[in-house]
């Protein structure tokens with residue numbers, strides 16, 4: 431099979447089946463968390479950005495929906511800290527394209543009902559300019575393997591970044607798991623921001 435073809439039709443691999451089961455379990459667990467608790471967790475995650483985001487940074491982020499850690503105020507919090515914020519716009523398949531965040535009033539519903547800037551997006555390669563990429567994660571493990579929604583969008587996008595760019599997943603503490611099976615296309619993240627603090631998996635070496 432050509433490298434760039436998805437596995438559809440070939441039958442799920444064992445790892446893909448484990449990931450699909452994990453995905454269902456974790457999403458059900460998050461759905462059972464009362465809304466006020468989720469809001470407190472999301473606030474704690476945003477507060478941890480203080481130690482990471484500085485003015486002028488280019489940050490690729492996203493608008494978390496209700497079943498994702500962080501809350502929909504994530505881009506605004508980054509902008510408030512002086513970051514230049516890029517948000518993903520999903521074509522039919524990954525990698526994602528990027529459009530500049532221009533405030534909450536500019537957001538419209540895109541594919542999957544996800545909020546995106548109204549302006550047409552730029553190339554997927556814009557991710558290579560980012561100092562920091564905040565990556566959506568259903569779950570993540572301590573070696574940086576990330577479980578996404580199963581679209582393969584971010585794996586294809588993270589393949590475009592260089593070593594300078596720091597990759598952090600946003601996840602609730604209970605969704606930092608012992609082990610998630612890694613497949614060949616999975617791009618590991620360097621750490622995670624949880625309500626309890628920032629986890630550093632020890633794999634990112636900041637430029638001098």
Ligand SMILES: Nc1nc2c(c(=O)[nH]1)N(C=O)[C@@H](CNc1ccc(C(=O)N[C@@H](CCC(=O)O)C(=O)O)cc1)CN2
Nearest residue numbers: 492493494495518520526542544566578579581583584
């Ligand atoms: N907030 C947010 N934005 C994001 C992502 C994300 O995970 N979260 N993405 C990260 O890649 C990209 C969009 N990818 C997505 C992939 C799948 C689904 C989704 O809703 N999947 C369904 C099942 C799909 C199906 O019917 O097969 C689901 O989860 O119920 C949503 C977004 C870009 N923007």
Ligand SMILES: Nc1ncnc2c1ncn2[C@@H]1O[C@H](COP(=O)(O)OP(=O)(O)OP(=O)(O)O)[C@@H](O)[C@H]1O
Nearest residue numbers: 434436437577578579580581582583584585586615
């Ligand atoms: N770089 C790639 N090249 C080809 N296929 C890929 C690539 N990355 C992912 N895929 C395919 O995309 C599908 C979903 O992959 P996976 O389950 O790892 O997605 P995910 O990481 O959960 O989703 P996302 O990256 O959108 O958050 C799989 O069928 C996988 O084979």
